[in-house]
Amino acid sequence: MNKPVIVALDFADDFECINFLNQFPKEEKLFLKIGLEMFCQFGYPFVRSLRERGYNIFLDLKLHDIPNTVRRTCEMIAKWDVQMLTVHASGGAEMISAAKEGLKGSSTELLAVTQLTSLGQDELANELQVPLKSQDYVTHLAKLAFDNGADGVISSALEVPMIKEITSDEFLCVTPGIRPKSAQVGDQKRVATPSRARELGSDAIVVGRPITQAKDGHEAYTNIFKEWNK
Numbered sequence: 323m324n325k326p327v328i329v330a331l332d333f334a335d336d337f338e339c340i341n342f343l344n345q346f347p348k349e350e351k352l353f354l355k356i357g358l359e360m361f362c363q364f365g366y367p368f369v370r371s372l373r374e375r376g377y378n379i380f381l382d383l384k385l386h387d388i389p390n391t392v393r394r395t396c397e398m399i400a401k402w403d404v405q406m407l408t409v410h411a412s413g414g415a416e417m418i419s420a421a422k423e424g425l426k427g428s429s430t431e432l433l434a435v436t437q438l439t440s441l442g443q444d445e446l447a448n449e450l451q452v453p454l455k456s457q458d459y460v461t462h463l464a465k466l467a468f469d470n471g472a473d474g475v476i477s478s479a480l481e482v483p484m485i486k487e488i489t490s491d492e493f494l495c496v497t498p499g500i501r502p503k504s505a506q507v508g509d510q511k512r513v514a515t516p517s518r519a520r521e522l523g524s525d526a527i528v529v530g531r532p533i534t535q536a537k538d539g540h541e542a543y544t545n546i547f548k549e550w551n552k
């Protein structure tokens with residue numbers, strides 16, 4: 323079965339976003355990521371309208387707060403029928419299990435963000451003063467997420483084999499920081515091509531600008547989808 327390319331809808335306005343989506347044939351059942359940029363502008367009505375059009379939704383809110391606040395927020399989101407939701411794994415064990423508890427009764431999968439793919443070893447050591455190798459920090463947070471009920475993690479594709487080894491094959495590894503050979507890397511630090519992500523065992527890839535800022539978004543999506551599902 324084909325694995326999803328999750329398209330990150332990071333647009334400044336909803337008109338631009340709908341124009342982008344209209345390039346795709348109706349039968350193409352896209353998996354869309356709504357992040358902070360669009361959610362802060364358009365909120366739940368936007369999520370609902372995309373669900374009503376039949377899209378799968380990854381709500382990338384990266385919640386990071388005290389356990390009680392995260393649980394109550396997740397109880398609300400549990401009613402929204404979205405497929406995936408993120409919290410930061412660095413919020414800790416109690417926060418992760420509170421998020422899972424909040425989502426109880428829904429089919430929303432809880433994903434914990436490990437180390438953002440925009441952070442490399444230098445930023446980890448010098449800015450955040452984390453005295454671990456990046457891959458050890460990522461696997462530590464992944465294990466914390468696994469032990470506390472998350473369904474998977476967000477990491478770069480580069481860490482997927484190590485994460486699967488210390489958790490389980492079923493533990494989802496959803497990987498942004500995807501760049502086809504021809505694309506600009508931009509602010510991402512830990513990157514992989516779609517084919518490398520497949521070889522490393524990612525369960526889904528998240529791709530934004532290489533698709534949304536391409537001249538022909540549909541063509542860019544199709545090429546990435548083919549490389550990923552070869």
Ligand SMILES: O=c1ccn([C@@H]2O[C@H](COP(=O)(O)O)[C@@H](O)[C@H]2O)c(=O)[nH]1
Binds near residue numbers: 331332435437
């Ligand atoms: O570690 C993370 C967590 C989330 N993201 C999100 O994925 C997309 C990537 O977009 P590109 O344009 O392909 O770089 C974006 O919405 C991020 O918020 C991430 O990149 N890294």
